[in-house]
Amino acid sequence: MMVQYLGLKAKAGDCLLFYRMGDFFELFFDDARVAAATLDIALTSRGEHDGRPIPMCGVPVHAAEGYLARLIKAGHRVAIAEQTESPDEARARGGSKTLVARDIIRFVTAGTLTEDSLLDSWASNMLVALVSVGDAIGIAAADISTGHFELVTVPQGAFEAELARLAASEIVVAEGFESAPFGSIPRPRTEFDSQAGEESLKRHFMLPTLEPIGAVSRAELAAAGGLLAYLAHVGQGKMPFLKIPQRREVHDHLLIDQATRDSLEINSGTKGGRAGSLLAEMDRTITGAGARQLAADLAAPLMDRAKIEARLALVQWFHDAPLLRDAIRTALRQLPDIARALGRVVAGRGSPRDVGQIRDGLNGARTLRERLGVMDDRPFLLDQLLPTLDGHGAMVDLFTRALVAAPPTDAGQGGYIAEGYDAALDALRLAGRDGRQAIAQLEARYRDSTGIAALKIRHNAVLGYFVEVPAKHGDSLMAPGTGFTHRQTMAGAVRFNSPELHEEAIRITQAGGHALAAEAAHLEELIAFVLDRRDAISASADTLARIDVAAGLAERAAEGGWCRPGFVEGAELHIEGGRHPVVESALAKSGDRFIANDCTLAPDRRLWLVSGPNMGGKSTFLRQNALIVLLAQAGSYVPATSARLGLVDRLFSRVGASDNLARGRSTFMVEMVETAAILAQATARSFVILDEVGRGTSTYDGLAIAWAVVEGIHETNRCRCLFATHYHELTRLADSLDALSLHHVRAKEYKGDLVLLHELAHGPADRSYGIAVAKLAGLPPPVIARAQTVLGKLEKGRAETGGLAAGLGDLPLFSAALDAAEAKVDALREKLTGLDIDSLTPRAALDLLYELKRAAGEG
Ligand SMILES: Nc1ncnc2c1ncn2[C@@H]1O[C@H](COP(=O)(O)OP(=O)(O)OP(=O)(O)O)[C@@H](O)[C@H]1O
Numbered sequence: 001m002m003v004q005y006l007g008l009k010a011k012a013g014d015c016l017l018f019y020r021m022g023d024f025f026e027l028f029f030d031d032a033r034v035a036a037a038t039l040d041i042a043l044t045s046r047g048e049h050d051g052r053p054i055p056m057c058g059v060p061v062h063a064a065e066g067y068l069a070r071l072i073k074a075g076h077r078v079a080i081a082e083q084t085e086s087p088d089e090a091r092a093r094g095g096s097k098t099l100v101a102r103d104i105i106r107f108v109t110a111g112t113l114t115e116d117s118l119l120d121s122w123a124s125n126m127l128v129a130l131v132s133v134g135d136a137i138g139i140a141a142a143d144i145s146t147g148h149f150e151l152v153t154v155p156q157g158a159f160e161a162e163l164a165r166l167a168a169s170e171i172v173v174a175e176g177f178e179s180a181p182f183g184s185i186p187r188p189r190t191e192f193d194s195q196a197g198e199e200s201l202k203r204h205f206m207l208p209t210l211e212p213i214g215a216v217s218r219a220e221l222a223a224a225g226g227l228l229a230y231l232a233h234v235g236q237g238k239m240p241f242l243k244i245p246q247r248r249e250v251h252d253h254l255l256i257d258q259a260t261r262d263s264l265e266i267n268s269g270t271k272g273g274r275a276g277s278l279l280a281e282m283d284r285t286i287t288g289a290g291a292r293q294l295a296a297d298l299a300a301p302l303m304d305r306a307k308i309e310a311r312l313a314l315v316q317w318f319h320d321a322p323l324l325r326d327a328i329r330t331a332l333r334q335l336p337d338i339a340r341a342l343g344r345v346v347a348g349r350g351s352p353r354d355v356g357q358i359r360d361g362l363n364g365a366r367t368l369r370e371r372l373g374v375m376d377d378r379p380f381l382l383d384q385l386l387p388t389l390d391g392h393g394a395m396v397d398l399f400t401r402a403l404v405a406a407p408p409t410d411a412g413q414g415g416y417i418a419e420g421y422d423a424a425l426d427a428l429r430l431a432g433r434d435g436r437q438a439i440a441q442l443e444a445r446y447r448d449s450t451g452i453a454a455l456k457i458r459h460n461a462v463l464g465y466f467v468e469v470p471a472k473h474g475d476s477l478m479a480p481g482t483g484f485t486h487r488q489t490m491a492g493a494v495r496f497n498s499p500e501l502h503e504e505a506i507r508i509t510q511a512g513g514h515a516l517a518a519e520a521a522h523l524e525e526l527i528a529f530v531l532d533r534r535d536a537i538s539a540s541a542d543t544l545a546r547i548d549v550a551a552g553l554a555e556r557a558a559e560g561g562w563c564r565p566g567f568v569e570g571a572e573l574h575i576e577g578g579r580h581p582v583v584e585s586a587l588a589k590s591g592d593r594f595i596a597n598d599c600t601l602a603p604d605r606r607l608w609l610v611s612g613p614n615m616g617g618k619s620t621f622l623r624q625n626a627l628i629v630l631l632a633q634a635g636s637y638v639p640a641t642s643a644r645l646g647l648v649d650r651l652f653s654r655v656g657a658s659d660n661l662a663r664g665r666s667t668f669m670v671e672m673v674e675t676a677a678i679l680a681q682a683t684a685r686s687f688v689i690l691d692e693v694g695r696g697t698s699t700y701d702g703l704a705i706a707w708a709v710v711e712g713i714h715e716t717n718r719c720r721c722l723f724a725t726h727y728h729e730l731t732r733l734a735d736s737l738d739a740l741s742l743h744h745v746r747a748k749e750y751k752g753d754l755v756l757l758h759e760l761a762h763g764p765a766d767r768s769y770g771i772a773v774a775k776l777a778g779l780p781p782p783v784i785a786r787a788q789t790v791l792g793k794l795e796k797g798r799a800e801t802g803g804l805a806a807g808l809g810d811l812p813l814f815s816a817a818l819d820a821a822e823a824k825v826d827a828l829r830e831k832l833t834g835l836d837i838d839s840l841t842p843r844a845a846l847d848l849l850y851e852l853k854r855a856a857g858e859g
Helices: 002-012 029-039 061-073 087-094 160-166 194-205 218-234 258-264 278-282 288-299 305-320 322-333 338-346 352-373 380-389 393-402 423-450 471-478 499-532 534-560 581-589 618-633 667-681 699-717 728-735 770-776 781-801 806-810 814-833 842-857
Strands: 016-021 024-028 044-049 052-060 078-083 102-108 127-133 136-143 148-155 170-174 185-187 246-248 456-460 464-470 485-489 493-497 566-568 573-578 597-601 607-611 642-646 650-654 687-691 720-724 740-750 753-762
Touching (some): 002 102, 016 102, 024 061, 052 061, 061 078, 127 218, 136 160, 136 218, 160 258, 185 218, 194 218, 258 650, 278 288, 278 581, 278 618, 288 534, 305 534, 305 566, 322 534, 338 499, 352 534, 393 499, 423 464, 464 471, 464 499, 499 534, 581 618, 597 618, 597 720, 597 753, 607 618, 607 728, 618 642, 618 650, 618 687, 618 720, 687 699, 699 720, 699 814, 753 770, 770 781, 814 842
Parallel strands (some): 170 185, 566 642, 607 740, 650 687
Antiparallel strands (some): 016 024, 024 052, 044 052, 078 102, 127 136, 456 464, 464 493, 485 493, 573 642, 740 753
């Protein structure tokens, strides 16, 4: 057995091996140690290996799913080794001592789950394959629980934003991929071959050419190849459900990198979970599929105005018709998760319940279709979507006749095919029932004839049917001639068989066995039906999700009194009465009101410098505008009284300090890395919010960096930007930067206490109120008093010397400084291009090299 085990373990690699033995999955050696610790189950030992006891632990097969879920959550992958023949077959093959053959039938990994109990109904579960081909990176991503499959190509070094959008549960990369994300699984480079990828795609989707997918790049083919190969490996040849892949262009959606997603808390809050996130705040969807679609929409807002308007029109339609919206949402409540049920059926793990769910879901879809179809002012998107709900009538009717109302998850016990669907099956069931009746009669007769009132006929999996009497009556039945044969003596009872019982039992078992087989055959037919129509079913599921999202967004908008955003051509942003949805809800819970604020960014004032006291609401203001942009482009109403904006291509947020000690970066380092990314990537169509850049280091360094960053954004990136700062000195930039405009959050002192008004006003803040906020926070009075004295001294010094920025009076403009640096580089370039290398002696060449180096060193 150990030889067989070790062979399978070698195949399982770094996955934990679940080795099937009877009713248990056993784990051995290190696997056992890891699993026992993770699952908190007993670690025992069994036999010896190399003279040492073999550590072992096990989980019962019937409860394996729960244990699997915990192992996967803890970051493990599991290989399932099943018995591939029965003990009888093994004996027939090689004699009585032959070991039952086993093989790995499947790998269970975070990105390839389909079980309901292992997945969150409201979250997608993405598996991503990454490969670098030439100067591009190919990404293939699939959620096999619903069949979603997409391909995208990104330039080298720019795949992080895509990965952030996909929020993968599992990432596989081609071996040797240099910037492999943490925790990704390397797979053989040969699996990521573009030609092989093309072949696998054609084979899997039975396509003669890849034309239906579009212009698939080599990088995408390679990534698709890697993904399909991994899925084949994980399923050990059995492929899951995949729809024909959608090609995405990076520029189809608003690009948002991971740092920005984290700081805006889009799909997850500060604690990592969904709580406190924009998604949680927005989510009024009814179905799991709707929640998944909403998460995908918020993760990838659109860049196509027509598509955004189409989504918005649908939201408005539901928004303006509250009764209809209620009715549709009530109808959605009845619908099971068709997409996930379909995923399991296609993966070969479909249960009668899954088939029943598909029936009920499609049946609900039909009702919904009828309800929406009679409305005469349907928006365009709905008109486009409704036909995808058609055409399932015959299947739904068939399934309604074939299946009971609530089919079980376990097909093994039967009972899921409805009465009246198959006369032969009904007859078998009747025979079984007659048999059970006959046994009841037999029991009564035996009680009479033996005079033992406590006699029972019972059934278990090992003995089948047997007669049982209390121990004290055992002897009377043991006597010869009673017709009973002894089978088993228990502590308090004795068990017997009888020829009549045996005969009835055979009748029942046979009828039962045949009935089970008949049911299984019917289930197979129904599943074949589903498989045949998988694409149409999946399209219906997508439509239901889209309707759920739109109605949910309408509900959220109506609750909050939100407005439909409009779009303009230029790089502008006009928001009146804007609010932060999450902060507003949090305040409402404690009975506080959120103060709405306007924001206007246009080419002549595209950069706002926002100052004001701590706790004054600067960060909140910055974020709310970023969130409004994101929501608008995702096709949602926004928390404002009016909003108009020019489409944003990239959204950046650098708000608040966060360490990334795990990656060895201090707060200041993280801040600078993120700021560097913004300066390198923001375009004139981007929207950037920057909060207190430079505060993580010494005052002079910080001010200098903040100063240069503001100038850089203004002169080079020229994007729309909100910049919050405590450096009062920065306001002097308004003199030299013409598109910069100064604002502050208002506060006033009332009877010695600070009152924060959370209201934005024009112009710079008059003072900083830092000590007042410290007092508010409860710093001890002696410390406050001392701070006030120190501040007095510092301010006196500032007044005398001209302050922190005193020396900046003669600083040349940013662009002039850039020009000067560029001019020096140009001088070098000119010298190099003018060289006639062949005419130089080796000595002259060496001198020249020294001279060039010196010139370059001088800047
Ligand atoms: N517009 C608003 N209306 C009502 N309350 C607000 C508003 N904006 C912010 N607040 C409240 O003030 C708190 C502080 O806001 P925020 O973090 O935005 O301040 P800040 O100016 O960025 O502070 P700091 O400079 O210390 O980072 C928020 O948690 C919220 O409770």
